[in-house]
Amino acid sequence: MKKKNQPITLKGFRDLLPAQATIRKQVKETLVEVFESFGYEPLETPTLEQQALLLGKYGDEADKLVYKFLDNGKRKVGLRYDLTVPLARVVSQYKNDLPLPFKRYQIQNVFRADKPAKGRYREFTQCDIDIVGNTSPLADAEIVALIEKCLQRLDFAEFTIRINSRQVLFNVMEKAGVPKDKTLSVIQSIDKLDKKTQEEVEVELAEKGISSNTIKNIFVSLKNAQPDEYLQKVIAALESLGVQKSSWKFDPTLARGLDYYTGPIFETVVTEPKIGSITGGGRYDKLMGSLGSTDLPAVGTTLGLDRIVDVILDQNLWPDSAKSTAQVFVSIFDPSFEEYSLKIASDLRDQGINTEIYLNSQEKLSTHLKYADRKNIPFAIIAGSDEVSKQQLVLKNLQTGEQTTCSFQEVLEKLKDQDI
Amino acid sequence: MKKKNQPITLKGFRDLLPAQATIRKQVKETLVEVFESFGYEPLETPTLEQQALLLGKYGDEADKLVYKFLDNGKRKVGLRYDLTVPLARVVSQYKNDLPLPFKRYQIQNVFRADKPAKGRYREFTQCDIDIVGNTSPLADAEIVALIEKCLQRLDFAEFTIRINSRQVLFNVMEKAGVPKDKTLSVIQSIDKLDKKTQEEVEVELAEKGISSNTIKNIFVSLKNAQPDEYLQKVIAALESLGVQKSSWKFDPTLARGLDYYTGPIFETVVTEPKIGSITGGGRYDKLMGSLGSTDLPAVGTTLGLDRIVDVILDQNLWPDSAKSTAQVFVSIFDPSFEEYSLKIASDLRDQGINTEIYLNSQEKLSTHLKYADRKNIPFAIIAGSDEVSKQQLVLKNLQTGEQTTCSFQEVLEKLKDQDI
Secondary structure, X not given: OOOOOOOOOOOOOOOEOHHXXXXXXXXXXXXXXXXXXXXXXXXXXXXXXXXXXXXXXXXHHHHOOOOEEEOOOOOEEEEOOOOHHHHHHHHHHOHHHXXXXXXXXXXXXXXXXXXXXXXXXXXXXXXXXXXXOXXXXXXXXXXXXXXXXXXXXXXXXXXXXXXXXXXXXXXXXXXXXXXXXXXXXHHHHHHHXXXXXXXXXXXXXXXXXXXXXXXXXXXXXXXXXXXXXXXXHHHHHHHHOOOOHHHEEEOXXXXXXXXXXXXXXXXXXXXOOOOOOOEEEEEOOOHHXXXXXXOOOEEEEEEEHHHHHHHHHHOOOOOOOXXXXXXXXXXXXXXXXXHHHHHHHHHHHHXXXXXXXXXXXXXXXXXXXXXXXXXXXXXXXXXXXXXXXXXXXXXXXXXXXXXXXEOHHHHHHHHHHHOO | OOOOOOOOOOOOOOXXXXXXXXXXXXXXXXXXXXXXXXXXXXXXXXXXXXXXXXXOOOOHHHHOOOOEEEOOOXXXXXXOOOOHHHHHHHHHHOHHHOOOOEEEEEEEEEEOOOOOEOOEOOEEEEEEEEEEOOOOHHHHHHHHHHHHHHHHHOOOOOOEEEEEEHHHHHHHHHXXXXXXXXXXXXXXXXXXXHOOOHHHHHHHHHHOOOOHHHHHHHHHHHHHOOOOHHHHHHHHHHHHOOOOHHHEEEOOOOOOOOOOOOOXXXXXXXXXXXXXXXXXXXXXXXXXXXOOOOOOOEEEEEEEHHHHHHHHHHOOOOOOOOOOOOOEEEEOOOHHHHHHHHHHHHHHHHOOOOEEEOOOOOOOHHHHHHHHHHOOOOEEEEOOHHHHHHOOEEEEEOOOOOEEEEOHHHHHHHHHHHOO
C-alpha cells in the first residue's frame, strides 16, 4: 500500500455522519410505517441498469444527467436515475409473479450528473410509493392521502400538495395552438415557473420556436384552467379519504419535468426553508407499454428523503432527535474490573438497555467520561474496587453530574424509568 | 418514447421482490438493534469514490473487480467495493468531528465485477461494524461478541466463528522461508483452502514461484501454529464477554483475502447450506496511515446480508416471515359503499392496524378476495348495503373461510387479539 495524497469525497457527493444518518434512519422508519399501514410492500432494484432502459424515458434534458459507462464486459450500463423506470421494468419482467394491482414502496439512492448546489447532490435518496394496474381515481387519491399522512406523522407544521393533471396541460397547449410535437418541450419550460420568472420562461419558449401570440395564449389558458373530469373524481375521493382541504390545492401551472406522466400530477412544497418540492409524482399509464410490454396504468409519488430531512432540521421539528444510540455508558478504568464491568454491560443489554462500554481499561476515568459526554450518552456506570466488592454500581447522570450508589436491579429500574 | 426490446435486469444483478425484500428488511432491523444495543452509530458514504481511494488497498486480484469509469467531468471514479476503505477515508477526513474511539455501523451495497455464480452477485449488501482508534484486545473481542449476538438473535442454530491472526500467518511464512515480498500473495492463496483442495493451492503456490520445500514447510507450520500473545488476550476476553466456547474456534488456516489486515482475523461459517463465509473481518491498523493520514488502529467485521438471508431461507429459520404487510383487507365492491369503506380503513389505520383497501369498486367481490388471498392477508372486511345501513361489518378469516358480522369496535378487538 503506497502513501497517497489523502483522497476526499467526490464533488457533489456526501458522507452522512452519525447525527445525520440517525435522523435519516428515523425518517425512513416513519415513512415505512405509514407505507405499510396502507399495505404497501418493499421492493429493491439494482443500482446499475441497461442504458436502453434508462434513456428516452425522462426527456432530453434529463437524459444528459444519467451516469453512463461501459462495464468490463463492454455492456452499456448506467446508474439508476429514479425508481419509477426500474419499477416499470420489474412489472414488465415479472408480471405473472406479482399480484395486480401491485402496491410497492422502494427506498433507494438515485444518481444525477447535475451541477452540485446547496441541497442538490449527485446521489440522493428517493422514497417511492406506486400502485400499478389500477385506473381508478381512488388510486390517485390514495397516493395524495399517503403523502399527507407521511408529512403529518413527520410533524410537518405546514405544507401544500399542489395538484394538476397532464390532461389539463395538454388541453391548455392545444387551445393555445402549441404544435403537438412541441407540447412536452413546452411543458418542461412551464415546469420551471417555480424557479424562474414568467418573463424568463417566455424567453425560453420563444427560443424553442413558439410564437409570441401562442406564448400569450398559453399563460391566459393556464390562468383559467379547471380540473378535467378525472381529476374532479380524484379530488372528490380526497374527501372520503379524510384528506384535509388545507393540505392541497389545484394549481394549473404545476407541470412536473419528466416526460412519462399522462394524467394527474402532484408535488408538495413548504414555505420555509426555500427549497424545491419535497414530493413529486403522478399518473403514468404508458410507461410499461413503452418497454415493449403490455400497457399497465400506474400512479405514484417520490418523497425526497434529503429535502424532508432538511425541512425537519431547518424548522427544528424534532428537537429530541439528537439523543445517543446508547442509553448508558459503562466505564472500566482498571484492568482488574474488566470482567465485572463487561458482565454488567452484557446483563443490561439482555434487559433491553442499549449499553456502550469503553474498551480501554488503561485510560483515565476522566477520558472515559469525556467520550460519553461527547456522544451525548445521558448516564454512566462506574464500578471501582469498593463497588465490585459490594456487588454495587455508581450511576452518574452526565447532564446534572448527580451520582448514586445502587444495586444492578436499582440501576435497571432507574434506566427503564427514564424511557430513553 | 420509442418502443424497444424489453430491457431486463443486468447479468449478475437482481431484483428483490416483496417476499425477499421483506425478509431482508427484517434481518437488517434485527442487526441494527444488536449494533445499537452496543452503542454503535450509523454512517453512510457515497456509492462513487475516487479510483485513487479504491485501488491498491485490497490486493491485485481484487483491484481487477473494482467497477471503474470516467464521469462526465473526466474524473476517475469507481463504485464502492467494500465499506472498510470508505470508513478509513471518513475517519481521515473528519478526524476532528468524530469521537474516538469511533464505533459505527454501516449497511450499504457494494459492487464487484466478479463472475456471477449461485449466491454470488455483482451488487450485494454488507453490514459492517468497526471500532476505530482502539488497540485493546477487548475491541477485537467485542466484534466477535457482536457477531455471536447477531446470529443468536437471528435464530441461527449452528455456526462457527473461525479466528486466526495475520501475525500468526506472518510468523508461519517467515518460519517456512517465504520471501517477504511474496507473503501477501501466498496468504491470498492460503485463503482459498476452504474452496480448493490443498493440492490445488500447492499448484497455485508453485506457479507463484514458491519452492516445493517452502510449500511443504508452510503446511507443516500452519498445522502446528498457535495463537500469538495478542490473540490469546482476545480469546481470554471472549469469555468475560460471555461468548460461548461452542461459537468459535482458533483456525490457523484462516487467511482472509484482503491485503489490509494486520492482526486478528475472523470469519463465520455454517455447515448447511454450502455457501462461503457469512461474516468476515479483522484488525487493520495501517489502513488510515496508507491514506496519507495519521495511523489509527481499527478492527471490525462485515456481515453479509445476502448469505445470512440465504441461510435463514434454506434452513427455514423464520417460518413466520411470509406474513403480509397488511393485517386486514377492506373490500369495496360497489361505488356506493366507497365512503363507508374508506372511512373504516382510515379508522383502522389510526388504531395501528395495517389496512389495505382494494381501490377498484367496479370489480367483483371474488376478484377482491382473490387478490387479498394472493397477498396472504389473513382477514378481510366486507361491507354491503345491509351492513352499511346497520353500521356493521363482516369480518372474514381468509384461511378458514369463517365469517362474522360485528361492530367496528368488535373487529378492532378481534384484530388486536390476533397479534398479527
